[in-house]
Amino acid sequence: MKKYILSLFAILLVTFGAMSAAQADDYLRIGMEAAYAPFNWTQDNDENGAVPIEGTKQYANGYDVQIAKKIAEELGKKPLVVKISWNGLIPALTSGKIDMIIAGMSPTAERKKEIAFSSSYYTSEPVMVVKKDGKFANAKTLADFDGAKVTSQQGVYLYNLISQLTGAKKETAMQDFAQMRQALESGVIDAYVSERPEALTAESANSKFKMIQFKKGFEVGEEDASIAIGLRKNDDRISQINAAIEKISQADQVALMDKMIKEQPVDTNSTDEKTSFFQQVTKILTENWKALLRGTGMTLLISMVGTIVGLIIGLLIGVYRTAPKAANKVMAGLQTAFGWLLNIYIEIFRGTPMIVQSMVIYYGTAQAFGISLDRTWAAIFIVSINTGAYMSEIVRGGIFAVDKGQFEAATALGMTHGQTMRKVVLPQVVRNILPATGNEFVINIKDTSVLNVISVVELYFSGNTVATQTFQYFQTFTIIAVIYFILTFTVTRILRYIEKKIDADDYTTGANQMQTKELKS
Numbered sequence: 001m002k003k004y005i006l007s008l009f010a011i012l013l014v015t016f017g018a019m020s021a022a023q024a025d026d027y028l029r030i031g032m033e034a035a036y037a038p039f040n041w042t043q044d045n046d047e048n049g050a051v052p053i054e055g056t057k058q059y060a061n062g063y064d065v066q067i068a069k070k071i072a073e074e075l076g077k078k079p080l081v082v083k084i085s086w087n088g089l090i091p092a093l094t095s096g097k098i099d100m101i102i103a104g105m106s107p108t109a110e111r112k113k114e115i116a117f118s119s120s121y122y123t124s125e126p127v128m129v130v131k132k133d134g135k136f137a138n139a140k141t142l143a144d145f146d147g148a149k150v151t152s153q154q155g156v157y158l159y160n161l162i163s164q165l166t167g168a169k170k171e172t173a174m175q176d177f178a179q180m181r182q183a184l185e186s187g188v189i190d191a192y193v194s195e196r197p198e199a200l201t202a203e204s205a206n207s208k209f210k211m212i213q214f215k216k217g218f219e220v221g222e223e224d225a226s227i228a229i230g231l232r233k234n235d236d237r238i239s240q241i242n243a244a245i246e247k248i249s250q251a252d253q254v255a256l257m258d259k260m261i262k263e264q265p266v267d268t269n270s271t272d273e274k275t276s277f278f279q280q281v282t283k284i285l286t287e288n289w290k291a292l293l294r295g296t297g298m299t300l301l302i303s304m305v306g307t308i309v310g311l312i313i314g315l316l317i318g319v320y321r322t323a324p325k326a327a328n329k330v331m332a333g334l335q336t337a338f339g340w341l342l343n344i345y346i347e348i349f350r351g352t353p354m355i356v357q358s359m360v361i362y363y364g365t366a367q368a369f370g371i372s373l374d375r376t377w378a379a380i381f382i383v384s385i386n387t388g389a390y391m392s393e394i395v396r397g398g399i400f401a402v403d404k405g406q407f408e409a410a411t412a413l414g415m416t417h418g419q420t421m422r423k424v425v426l427p428q429v430v431r432n433i434l435p436a437t438g439n440e441f442v443i444n445i446k447d448t449s450v451l452n453v454i455s456v457v458e459l460y461f462s463g464n465t466v467a468t469q470t471f472q473y474f475q476t477f478t479i480i481a482v483i484y485f486i487l488t489f490t491v492t493r494i495l496r497y498i499e500k501k502i503d504a505d506d507y508t509t510g511a512n513q514m515q516t517k518e519l520k521s
Helices: 001-024 063-075 087-092 157-162 177-184 196-205 238-246 250-263 277-321 330-351 354-369 377-399 404-412 417-432 433-453 459-471 473-503 510-520
Strands: 027-032 039-043 058-063 078-083 100-105 115-122 126-131 149-151 191-195 207-213 226-233
Touching: 027 063, 027 087, 058 063, 058 078, 063 078, 063 100, 063 115, 063 238, 087 100, 087 226, 087 354, 087 433, 115 238, 115 250, 115 433, 126 177, 126 196, 149 157, 157 191, 177 191, 177 196, 177 207, 177 433, 177 459, 177 473, 191 196, 196 207, 196 250, 226 238, 277 330, 277 377, 277 417, 277 433, 277 459, 277 473, 330 377, 354 377, 354 433, 377 417, 377 433, 404 417, 417 433, 417 473, 433 459, 433 473, 459 473
Parallel strands: 027 078, 027 100, 149 191
Antiparallel strands: 039 058, 100 226, 115 226, 126 191, 126 207
């Protein structure tokens, strides 16, 4: 029977692998932010020739998407958008997670060291975006921005152009244009450097914004102004891609961009001064509750499974580290060596941010070892091992909190180390560390937000998508903050209830707890 089960399991794996490989061969996986209208944006349906976004029920559209469709047709593939944050695009490409980048990326010399580029499929024009009623609304030249607080997107050539604004204060670069629009509206910055299509989008979406073009504007190199498709250096399809781009004339590019500017989703009520803040929040929640609910579910799944698995890892490490030395010298040496490895694991995962661990594990394993992880399983794995490193120290403290006399009593009764831990120590340890475990759970709920760097569609990712669609950043993130608070508050209350159930009427710990219960009985 075991042989039959194993054989059936192997057949299923091979079949599933073949189906996955066939599906991967059918699709051209295109990386983009899907949050940089009119180049690319996210929408809820397939209107106007939108393309599905992998792992979601949403679609991507925009100038980049329409170019991607032409490229996919030339290659005989179906286009599939993989939504990735800007900083994760190149790692995703070099690690094989996507086939190409079509995201308004310029072929700069620094990027050419990592990846190859196609011919240009659009030429950008840098402009400024300011507040219509702000101090710099009437600026005509670059020199008029003297004293202005200016920023742009991290990792793009636009940020370097700020140095051409004489006297301007170069603020820290921001992750995406959504953050810049929010910063501009709130007065954190006075202006940001953008490209004409994005500036037109911001201006039409928010009546408080104004685009400023210059007669004699920024000095921009050809490689910076051009926008091209990013490919792996060994991709031999570049000639086919260039041939497809050559078919798109300059006039066709302008016409396509104008079309995308008209078709981009803009919420006309987003800046209506007659609409109250509560009405705006209600409207966002009513229209986007399904996407937010899916994100909330993913956040709960990852944080819950990660906490439980991390607790198990912590308990196993705690038991192992308190085990007596083996009598055999060879086994004792192996025991010590494995202990060192555990110490290294604990120090690394406690000493590095989860966002860095996510990038290294998800993209690094694919690039270095050719191991392609599913992003959801990768997220659960990352949260689990990160939590396990912290829980191992919490468990160690919980074990030390148990009175030594109980260890001695168990030994006197002839119990092995495993029996002592399982029947005497761990029941008390679990109770002692329950508050700390609950705290880890709460931290994991919040820390899943960093997993957006590997495109996990959790609550923050979903909320950011809604914000870029509606241009209502403060309203949307207010909803997200409330959802996070409800999750963490509910988890805290449930764990407190469990603690009280375990302790009956008293909040005592360790040996004193056992003695108190014995007296009551």
